[in-house]
Amino acid sequence: MAHETHTHVRSQTEYEYIRRQRSKEMRGQLTSFAIMIFLTLIAFTAVAADFSPYLITPIILLLAAVQVVLQLYGFMHMSNKGHGMVAFFMFSGMFVAFITILALVTIVWW
Amino acid sequence: MDLNKKYTPQSWPDHPETATMEGKNKFVGFWLLLAAETVTFASLFATYLALKDKGPSGMEFAASNLFELPLVFAMTMILLTSSLTSVYAMYHMKNHNFKAMQAWLGITVLLGAAFLGLEIYEFNHYVHLGFGYTHSAFSAAFYTLVGTHGAHVLFGLSWFIALMVRNSKRGLNMYNAPKFYLVSLYWHFIDVVWVFIFTVVYLMGVIG
Numbered sequence: 288m289a290h291e292t293h294t295h296v297r298s299q300t301e302y303e304y305i306r307r308q309r310s311k312e313m314r315g316q317l318t319s320f321a322i323m324i325f326l327t328l329i330a331f332t333a334v335a336a337d338f339s340p341y342l343i344t345p346i347i348l349l350l351a352a353v354q355v356v357l358q359l360y361g362f363m364h365m366s367n368k369g370h371g372m373v374a375f376f377m378f379s380g381m382f383v384a385f386i387t388i389l390a391l392v393t394i395v396w397w
Numbered sequence: 398m399d400l401n402k403k404y405t406p407q408s409w410p411d412h413p414e415t416a417t418m419e420g421k422n423k424f425v426g427f428w429l430l431l432a433a434e435t436v437t438f439a440s441l442f443a444t445y446l447a448l449k450d451k452g453p454s455g456m457e458f459a460a461s462n463l464f465e466l467p468l469v470f471a472m473t474m475i476l477l478t479s480s481l482t483s484v485y486a487m488y489h490m491k492n493h494n495f496k497a498m499q500a501w502l503g504i505t506v507l508l509g510a511a512f513l514g515l516e517i518y519e520f521n522h523y524v525h526l527g528f529g530y531t532h533s534a535f536s537a538a539f540y541t542l543v544g545t546h547g548a549h550v551l552f553g554l555s556w557f558i559a560l561m562v563r564n565s566k567r568g569l570n571m572y573n574a575p576k577f578y579l580v581s582l583y584w585h586f587i588d589v590v591w592v593f594i595f596t597v598v599y600l601m602g603v604i605g
Contacts, residue, residue, distance in 0.1 A: 289419035290400050290571045296408045305411065306492065313488050320481045327477065330600060331470050340604045351596040355589050362484050362585045369415065373428040380432030384439030391443035 319361035326350045400572045409493040409569075414578035416571060423575045431586050438590050441542040442597060449602070452533025460535075460602030463528060469599045472515050473591065476550075479508035480588040483581040490577055495569045498577070502561055505584065509554045516547050539598065546594055549587050556580045 297305070330347045360366040365373060410416040415424050450459045486501035520540070523529075530540050557580055564573045 289422070290417045292410060292416040292571055294404075294408050295410075296405075302407050309488060309491060313484075316481070316484050316488075320477075320484075323477055324474070327470075327473055327595075330596065331466060331473075334600045334604055335466065340601075343604055344601060347596050347600050351592050354592045358480070358585055358589050358592070362480060362588075363582055369412075372425055376428050376432035377435065380435035383436045387436065387439045388443040388446065391440075392446050395447035 316361055319357045323354050323357055326354050401567065401570055403568075404493060404570060406493040409491075411491075413491065413569075413571065413574035415575070417575070420571070420575035420578075423579060427579045427582060431582070434586065434590075438542075438545070438593075441538075441545055442593065445538040445542045445598065448534040448538040450535055452535050456533050456535075458526075458528050458532065458536070459605075460598075461605040463523065463526075464599050464602050466599065466603060468515060468519055469595055472512055472519075473595050475508050475512045475515070476588055476591050479505045479512070480585055482508060483584045487578065487581050490569065490574060493569055498569070499561055499565070502557055502577075506554055506557050506561075509550055509557070509584075513547065513550050513554070516543070516550075520544075543594060543598065546587070546590050549583075549590070553580065553584050553587055556583065 327350075330350045333343050333346060359377070364370070365377070413420070415421050452458075482501050482505045486498045486505060489495075489497035489501060520543075523536075528536050530537055560573070560576055560580060564576075567573065569577075
């Protein structure tokens with residue numbers, strides 16, 4: 288059925304190698320997480336510090352965009368091989384999302 | 398072929414989520430769903446931005462005097478941490494360590510439930526202040542956007558729990574590995590949406 292797959296039993300060396308690769312990847316994920324927490328702290332602090340909205344708004348939107356890239360490419364593995372179709376779907380979705388937001392706010396604000 | 402074929406950490410594939418045709422199909426289909434969800438949330442964000450602070454003349458509520466940042470900060474930290482714990486769960490899934498995966502999924506569920514509890518508290522608080530769903534265009538847009546996200550959190554929690562319970566005796570195999578992988582993708586996507594909610598709704602709301 289559709290659950291069939293080729294089975295390959297790793298040698299001890301292959302097994303240790305892939306375990307090492309995975310814990311290396313996990314350290315990378317932890318780094319992304321630390322950056323996300325840091326960016327969130329900056330965003331909340333900037334707002335609490337009461338600077339001009341014209342200065343803060345673009346900054347916090349940029350911080351959000353960076354966080355989303357970290358989520359998609361780090362936590363959701365979009366940087367891995369075999370994610371070409373995924374990137375096509377997501378960027379199409381983001382494009383339509385952008386047009387939707389642009390259209391609605393310009394209709395109402397102007 | 399037997400769906401319940403047993404694997405060892407040595408024979409477990411590098412990418413169990415896409416090792417079978419079934420897994421590959423689910424993977425592509427699920428990402429297509431996430432792209433569509435991006436558009437769904439965009440329309441809700443657009444509605445919110447268009448209707449922010451709009452309502453009957455003389456209405457007393459505006460984003461700048463309603464939202465409280467400490468609560469939102471706590472919710473953000475909880476959801477962000479739950480995203481990391483589900484990464485840990487998938488790390489153990491790839492190492493074919495079923496018990497550790499279940500444990501990290503359990504922590505993820507607890508954090509998600511804490512997030513949902515705080516959101517219910519927040520909504521309840523607003524309603525008691527008089528800021529109900531039918532109060533204004535602003536309140537309707539706010540509750541629809543944040544509430545749809547909350548509904549996704551609830552659905553994600555139910556999905557996690559259903560998978561954990563149904564597969565508790567089965568262990569990890571080619572039948573359920575793609576399922577666990579997809580629910581964790583869904584959970585990360587919920588966190589992605591929340592990043593925009595706390596930025597666009599709460600932070601930009603407070604600064605006016």
